[in-house]
Amino acid sequence: MELKFLGGAREVGKSGILVNTGKEKFVMDFGIEVQEGKRPIRPPLDLDGVFITHAHLDHSGFAAGLYSMGYQGNVYATKVTFDLMQMLLEDSLKVQHKKGMNAGFSSQDIGRMGKKEKIMNFKQPQEIGSSTVELFSAGHIPGAASVFIESRGKSVLYTGDIKFMESDFMFGADIDVQNVDVLISESTYSYKDHPDRKKLKNQLLTVIEDTCHNGGVALLPAFAVGRTQELLMMLENIQFPIYVDGMGIRAAKIMLSNPESFLNSRGLSRVFQNCTKVRGNRDRKDAVKRPSVIITTAGMLQGGPVSFYISKLATRKDSAMALTGYQVEDTPGRHLLETGIYSNGEIEVRPEFPIHFLDFSAHTDRSHLIDFYKKTNPQKIILVHGDRTEEFAGQLREMGFDAHAPKNGESLKF
Ligand SMILES: [Zn+2]
Missing domain, CATH: 3.40.50.10890 (Rossmann fold)
Structure with missing residues (x-):
C-alpha cells in the first residue's frame, strides 16, 4: 500500500490523503484552507472512491473540485455529513465569489457530486474491489467518521478529526480496530490536555x-x-x-x-x-x-x-x-x-x-491521543492536522512508537 499526503500535513487546513492499495486508488478528505482558499495537491482522477470524514471545509471544501477536474466516481460519507457539506460548499462558493476568488468549482459541480453520493453507516464494512472500507464514529461533530481501509493484508486507519470524551452534545469516538499497519492521526492538541x-x-x-x-x-x-x-x-x-x-x-x-x-x-x-x-x-x-x-x-x-x-x-x-x-x-x-x-x-x-x-474543543487532547495509540497498537503512526506534528512525532518515538510527521507531497510505502 502507498500513501501520499496531498494536504493537511504539518498544518491545519486543506486535508487530503491519496491511498493506493496496488489495486485501487482512494482519496480520504479533500478540503480547503479556508482563509485563502488554498487546495490540496491534485490527485490522479482515475480514483475508485473518495471518502469524506466530516463536513468541515478543511476536510470537504474542495471535494466538488474533483468533479470539476473530471473525476466521475463515487463519494462516500455519512448522511448528515452529505447534508451539512451541501450547505457549507454552497456557502463557501458564495463567500469566495464575494472575495473575488476563483473557487475552482461551480454549483453544477456540487450537483454532479450530489449524484455520486453513497451514504455509509458506521460499522458497516463495504467492499470496493479488493478493499474493504469501514467508517467508525469519530465523535467530533455529527456525522464525523474515521476511515479504515484493508486491502490484501495491509490496513490503514485515518482518524479524521476525532474526540474521545463525550460532551453534552456529542458521543465519544467508537473505534474498535487494533494492530493496524498505519494509523494516520490528527494532532491538533498534541501538546496539551483540555481543561475540565x-x-x-x-x-x-x-x-x-x-x-x-x-x-x-x-x-x-x-x-x-x-x-x-x-x-x-x-x-x-x-x-x-x-x-x-x-x-x-x-x-x-x-x-x-x-x-x-x-x-x-x-x-x-x-x-x-x-x-x-x-x-x-x-x-x-x-x-x-x-x-x-x-x-x-x-x-x-x-x-x-x-x-x-x-x-x-x-x-x-x-x-x-x-x-x-x-x-x-x-x-x-x-x-x-x-x-x-x-x-x-x-x-x-x-x-x-x-x-x-474558553477552550471547548471538538478535538481530543494529548493524553487521549496517546491512550488511543496504546490501544490501537499500530505498526506506524503518521501525524497530520497539527501545528506541532514534528515535535509530537519526536516525543512519541521517545515513548517507543514508530512515529513520523510527513510533509505535503511526501509518499509512504508499507
Ligand atoms: Zn473538523
Missing part, C-alpha cells in the same frame, strides 16, 4: 449571567456546524433572550432532521424552538438593545454577522465576548486574542468589552 469541560461550561454561564445582569450583551462567535448547537444546549437554563445568527440556524435544522447523529436531540430542539433566529439587520439591532446572548458565525471572526455585532458593541464596557473554539493562525480571531484589535479588512476596532477564551 464542566468547569468551562460553568465559567461560560457565569460570564453570560454576569454580563446580562449588568445590562450587557454576551456575544458568542461560534462555528456554524457543531459549536453553535452545543452552545445552544448549554444555554437551556439561561433566563435571558437567546439569539442565533448565521448558518448555525440551517445547520441546527439539518442536525435535528438527523437526530441519531448526536446526543440529546430533544434538548437541542427545545432551546432551538425558544430562541430567536435572526433574519436580518432589524433583528440584529433588536438583539443589541437588551441584555441578551447572541450566538453567531463566524467562529474565528472571518466574516458573517459577527462583525456587525463587534462594531455595534465595541464601546459597550457592559458587554462581553467569549471565543469558544480553536483560533487558527492568521485569522481575525487569533489576531484579536493576541493584539486586542479586531480587523476584518473593512473595519478595525479595539473593543472595550472583555474578551474571554
Whole structure:
C-alpha cells in the first residue's frame, strides 16, 4: 500500500490523503484552507472512491473540485455529513465569489457530486474491489467518521478529526480496530490536555449571567456546524433572550432532521424552538438593545454577522465576548486574542468589552491521543492536522512508537 499526503500535513487546513492499495486508488478528505482558499495537491482522477470524514471545509471544501477536474466516481460519507457539506460548499462558493476568488468549482459541480453520493453507516464494512472500507464514529461533530481501509493484508486507519470524551452534545469516538499497519492521526492538541469541560461550561454561564445582569450583551462567535448547537444546549437554563445568527440556524435544522447523529436531540430542539433566529439587520439591532446572548458565525471572526455585532458593541464596557473554539493562525480571531484589535479588512476596532477564551474543543487532547495509540497498537503512526506534528512525532518515538510527521507531497510505502 502507498500513501501520499496531498494536504493537511504539518498544518491545519486543506486535508487530503491519496491511498493506493496496488489495486485501487482512494482519496480520504479533500478540503480547503479556508482563509485563502488554498487546495490540496491534485490527485490522479482515475480514483475508485473518495471518502469524506466530516463536513468541515478543511476536510470537504474542495471535494466538488474533483468533479470539476473530471473525476466521475463515487463519494462516500455519512448522511448528515452529505447534508451539512451541501450547505457549507454552497456557502463557501458564495463567500469566495464575494472575495473575488476563483473557487475552482461551480454549483453544477456540487450537483454532479450530489449524484455520486453513497451514504455509509458506521460499522458497516463495504467492499470496493479488493478493499474493504469501514467508517467508525469519530465523535467530533455529527456525522464525523474515521476511515479504515484493508486491502490484501495491509490496513490503514485515518482518524479524521476525532474526540474521545463525550460532551453534552456529542458521543465519544467508537473505534474498535487494533494492530493496524498505519494509523494516520490528527494532532491538533498534541501538546496539551483540555481543561475540565464542566468547569468551562460553568465559567461560560457565569460570564453570560454576569454580563446580562449588568445590562450587557454576551456575544458568542461560534462555528456554524457543531459549536453553535452545543452552545445552544448549554444555554437551556439561561433566563435571558437567546439569539442565533448565521448558518448555525440551517445547520441546527439539518442536525435535528438527523437526530441519531448526536446526543440529546430533544434538548437541542427545545432551546432551538425558544430562541430567536435572526433574519436580518432589524433583528440584529433588536438583539443589541437588551441584555441578551447572541450566538453567531463566524467562529474565528472571518466574516458573517459577527462583525456587525463587534462594531455595534465595541464601546459597550457592559458587554462581553467569549471565543469558544480553536483560533487558527492568521485569522481575525487569533489576531484579536493576541493584539486586542479586531480587523476584518473593512473595519478595525479595539473593543472595550472583555474578551474571554474558553477552550471547548471538538478535538481530543494529548493524553487521549496517546491512550488511543496504546490501544490501537499500530505498526506506524503518521501525524497530520497539527501545528506541532514534528515535535509530537519526536516525543512519541521517545515513548517507543514508530512515529513520523510527513510533509505535503511526501509518499509512504508499507
Ligand atoms: Zn473538523
